Amino acid sequence: MSNTQNASHDPAESNRDDRSADAVTQTTAGESQEETQTEWTDYEFRGEPKLSVDDLDVYYGDERALQGITMDIPENSVTALIGPSGCGKSTFLRCLNRMNDRIKSASVDGSVELEGEEIYQDGLDLVTLRKRVGMVFQSPNPFPKTIRDNISYGPRKHGDIETGLLARLLGDDSGEREEKLVERCLKQAALWEEVSDRLDDNALGLSGGQQQRLCIARCLAVDPEVILMDEPASALDPIATAKIEDLIEELAEEYTVVVVTHNMQQAARISDQTAVFLTGGELVEFDDTDKIFENPESQRVEDYVTGKFG
Amino acid sequence: MSNSLRTSDSSDIENPTAGDGRSPVLVAGGATLAGALLSFLFVPGVTVFFVLAFLGVAVYGWFVHQEATAKGLMFLATISTALVLVLITAYLFLRSFPAFEQMGLEILYTNGDYWSRGDDRYSLYPAIWGTVLTTILATLVAAPLGVASAIFISEIAPSWAHEIVKPAVETLAGIPSIVYGFIGFTIINGYMMDNFGLTSSGSIVVVGVVVGLMALPTVASVAEDAISSVPDHMKDGAVAIGATEWQTIKSVTLPASFSGISAAVLLGVGRAVGETMAATVILGNVMQLPEPLYNVFGNTVTLTSLIASQYGNAHGLHMQALFAAGVILFLTVMALSITAQLIEARVKQNLGGEL
Amino acid sequence: MSERTLRNQSRDPLAVEYSAALAGLSVVPIATFFAAFVVGGLTLAGQRSLGSTILGIEIETVLTALLFVAGGCLLAISVGSRYGVIETTPDRSAGLGVASGFGFVAFSGIGLAMSQTFGLGRLVWAPLALIGGLTVAGAIVFAREDLGVTVPAGLFSVAIGSLVLFDGLTPAWAWSPAGFGVTFNGTVLIPLLTIVAGLVTAWAAANAFEGFGAAGRQAGAFFLIGANATLILLVLLLLIAFIVKNGFWYAVDGIEIGPGLNFHWPFVMDGYDVVLNQKGIYPAIIGTFWLVVGALVMAVPIGVGAAVFLTEYAEEGRFTSVIDIATNGLWSTPSVVFGLFGYAFLVPRLGNNTSLLAGMIVLGFMLLPLVLITSREAIKSVPDEYRDASAALGVSKWETIKDVTIPSAMPGIVTGIIIGIGRIAGETAPILIVTADNPQRSSAPAIMGSFELTTSPPFIVNEALLSGSSALPYQLYGAITTGVVGDDPGYGWATAFVLLLVVLSFYVIGITTRIYFRKKLQA
């Protein structure tokens, strides 16, 4: 991994302080923050904080699914989220690009900043946010269109690629650019070899693992900065999983990757740092992956990662 | 688990010894009911004996082998649903056959003299054309507005608006067609004469719009089912890479539900074709073609309004011609309904595959 | 890793910039659209004339002013956006859809003016109009989106305003296309065109409000879809309000309460009797009541039974799909066809005359598919776990159906039946053919009192069941065709009012029950 180690910088602390000064929503959040952090406050932060989450609560109706989550996600690295089923990993992930807005009963309280800019501010442009923070889902969900159209879907919607009658009239046909983009994204997603000769086939004809890599390629095509992945390999066999894992490690050179996984070994293999959520929607420990798996601060986390609990 | 339940073996839990006692009951029940039906068809006077016998068998069966009897009765109920359709088909064809025979193809199309009791000539051409024209107009109203309401209800409306618009569309379906007809007859027809200089009461355009309004709820509710059955994770895929809601609707949701929406439109067309009272009351029901053919301000008759306005004083070939109109209506609507169902079945398969 | 050509050089800011000027300018056309809709609507409905005044201003002037204001705002936006005074994010082009829309408007406008006003022949006007339309469409395609949306919409509005202002289109203006027997009058066209132009400008303004681009197109589309939903609501409310307004007072006229338990509501409790000078619809109400009861007795057991059989016992396969196709076919069968069927099948066998019984059976046949479909849906939606849990306890299948499945499906079944009643209570065509005799009757069918035992089959006879009857929808139809409405319109409105009350009550009850049970399920 090529993360820039930046030991002198300690943005985890300084950032949090800055924020509590100007964030309006969490003037009283101090205590609860302390509680959840005590176990891992000595975590040494690496890299730039790409996303800073501060005292995030999520409710589904009256049910609280996440409580007081605070963490900084460093740039150009893989952050794994692990924890037992139903502890709120997906919920947390969906907060980072505001996909929770689409669930009517969900309400979010707290702050998430993308490079210092609050994403829960009024007048936020959801489209831009989701362009910058892409997402790959647990089960592959390619569009029922051709492989090519799946890749170029995002850029088309953002006006970066135009083909068809109008584009030709305007002398602006970006068919060539589309070809290049499709090839680049498919190569990046390690799918090019397998599908280069059938780009015009329906994407639903691909295997599950191929579909998932296509979804990753589709996400890369809009050139996001952060890629959120919710158990991207859970529906796949070991070989396809290995491909996705390699891919994630490679992506981290250019992107900030946050990945939810149920597979402890997977988290250990691919991630730079790991966040452990436990039942009740609380973040118990967040630290370097090695630390979490070899010598966690919290007994509960140790129990969980060694399989005694969860 | 549930699949294994769908066999009838489990009934033996309750009646382990009843095995051989049940079949005579079922046979007797079936026979008496068939007798009742046949006698009603040919000698209505004696039907009552068969009905009583059937009731007797059913009551006996209920107390002795409840499950088998219930199952048998429900099976009969299922069969009789299909039987109703068979009877309708049979009687319509039976009664209309002489008209088709006598008129030949002229019943569908002829030049000039369409309808004359004196000459016993009954061509349905003007009524067919009237139905086509009103249905086109009605579809132009119902399809876009209905699909737009479906999109509104299932994709766009905030929950408060959803709670208002969805019941409102359903209620619109509840307004009886004669009420629409009454308003058309008393208000709109007069309005058209006063403001558009129409010379006679009733015009195709009014019927088309009113019938379109009546078909709108059908389109809206079937299309809404289709649109909301597009799985969320498919739409999420578009939203998560920064497509707007509208782009997602246009490029993911609507294409994925396209077949269902076409089925909705077809069913709406079926409603419009079969709509009777509004057309009967609003139109002048004159056996003539609009001049020129596409003159929507003209007056004419539709297949439905032809039947409703003339059955009362029709005899012989005249009546049979009305039955022929019924056959054409019935076949058209059946074709639309079956096509819509085939499309919907395909949708289910497709969406099932994509999950 | 390969080079990334598309990386956003400068990171897009997350927050949308808010431009007060843009918001202000684009809200105005939306507001004027609503004003034009209300004023124009009142004029079209004949509530106001173009010459009358609102707040001291002549309506024609009001409409013209609205057109100019809306168009002016859009043109201002276009200038501001073009010269960067107003911050927007337009796409390169407004697209082919917008272009062809406005192109078509231009084509029709030019064509109509040339052929009708100047009387040019087809060979002259058609090419000219085509050139005009294509020019407009082309200009829109090649212009930037902000201009392509606002300029044509603004010009359209201003053009219609100018037509009215400079007397190109006056209330006295009239146009009768040859051979159609129709006249388009200025009194109708002025408000109508104002509303249409208002809608177009409001759409463009909604688009502009979000600064064009993807967000703008979404706003424009959502505006139109929202307007459509509002329109449907409005139509429903107006229909109901209109009938209530015209029918309510006639219907409740002469109600006497007291002394004591004495309560008399003439319209609802009297028959129609010219001699007694009574004009009531009691016989029709009772007729409809019995028709509904009879149809329910027919359809509910058969429909629910078939639904249970199909869902619980039958294997999904050819048999179920044939039945499903038949059921849906029955559901779509036109009511008048049911009527013909009853006329051919039932009437000859039930005493050879129209009868209440025939009506009950035919309406039962019509209700059957509805009950079957809704019950089937309801039974299907009972989770399999319930059945499994019961079966796992060794309970037989039939007991499970009786004690678990049907009770859990009950809300859905009942809702379906209630809404079904609403539908058949308003059916006219079949009753007209198989039940009706004299619509304006003086007495109601006395079903309960007419049962008689006989010694010959069928042992029980009921004279009233075998004779014709009136029914609410048929009463209304009869009032129209026999000319009663012509002499006494209030009678028709009042009948429509009572009919609507009966039918919509069932709908309201049905829909409320469903919402209630759904809420309860969620909680």
Ligand SMILES: Nc1ncnc2c1ncn2[C@@H]1O[C@H](COP(=O)(O)OP(=O)(O)OP(=O)(O)O)[C@@H](O)[C@H]1O
């Ligand atoms: N749409 C929703 N409505 C209501 N409650 C929800 C919704 N989605 C999730 N929840 C609840 O929120 C909690 C957290 O759910 P979430 O899906 O985030 O868990 P998870 O950690 O991703 O679990 P898994 O590992 O099984 O995917 C759970 O208790 C769940 O029941």
Ligand SMILES: [Mg+2]
């Ligand atoms: Mg999850």
